[in-house]
Amino acid sequence: MTALRTNQDLDHHRLREVFGIFPSGVVAVAAVVDGVPVGLAASSFTSVSLDPPLVSFSIANASKTWPDLRRAVHLGVTILADHHSAVARQLAGAPAGRFDGLSLTASPLGAVTLDDGLAHFETTIYREVLAGDHTIVLLRLLAARHAGLGDPSPLVFHRSRFGRLQPD
Numbered sequence: 727m728t729a730l731r732t733n734q735d736l737d738h739h740r741l742r743e744v745f746g747i748f749p750s751g752v753v754a755v756a757a758v759v760d761g762v763p764v765g766l767a768a769s770s771f772t773s774v775s776l777d778p779p780l781v782s783f784s785i786a787n788a789s790k791t792w793p794d795l796r797r798a799v800h801l802g803v804t805i806l807a808d809h810h811s812a813v814a815r816q817l818a819g820a821p822a823g824r825f826d827g828l829s830l831t832a833s834p835l836g837a838v839t840l841d842d843g844l845a846h847f848e849t850t851i852y853r854e855v856l857a858g859d860h861t862i863v864l865l866r867l868l869a870a871r872h873a874g875l876g877d878p879s880p881l882v883f884h885r886s887r888f889g890r891l892q893p894d
């Protein structure tokens with residue numbers, strides 16, 4: 727294995743490539759803000775704590791959506807399924823069309839979830855931690871439900887591509 731040598735190894739292009747070796751799932755983070763659904767796709771989602779129940783994701787400080795989304799009283803998080811690759815691209819695309827054609831549910835306090843997601847969380851912002859060019863957003867869970875544990879088949883994001891898990 728080649729060792730990391732100099733700071734050149736840490737240039738942004740190369741770092742993105744190396745970070746991409748680590749596979750992740752993809753979530754939609756969304757809420758109703760000023761009467762319309764607002765949100766984005768995120769692969770930085772992770773579970774954090776059982777007590778209190780916390781999850782997190784990282785948002786780029788350059789995000790144009792986050793300043794609006796963070797105003798929501800409740801935020802919805804949906805774990806996307808393996809048939810959601812086009813939906814994930816749409817949720818990362820032009821903000822005006824992000825929710826076009828999607829079947830959504832909004833909770834009374836505005837958390838938006840995708841009806842055909844594998845799992846849904848209703849959350850509220852617990853803490854935001856500035857971390858370089860991103861902010862780590864800790865979300866406190868208010869409710870969690872899943873579609874059934876039979877065969878969850880999550881969408882997988884790996885090396886800038888979408889895929890699915892292969893059974894052993």
Ligand SMILES: Cc1cc2nc3c(=O)[nH]c(=O)nc-3n(C[C@H](O)[C@H](O)[C@H](O)COP(=O)(O)O)c2cc1C
Pocket residue numbers: 752766767768769770771783784785786788789790791792814815817818819821883
């Ligand atoms: C698979 C996938 C995962 C993404 N994960 C993140 C993420 O974890 N954090 C983030 O800030 N943006 C992420 N993005 C980009 C956002 O979805 C969105 O495109 C970006 O925030 C720019 O839009 P905005 O300016 O409206 O926020 C991801 C995009 C894709 C397609």
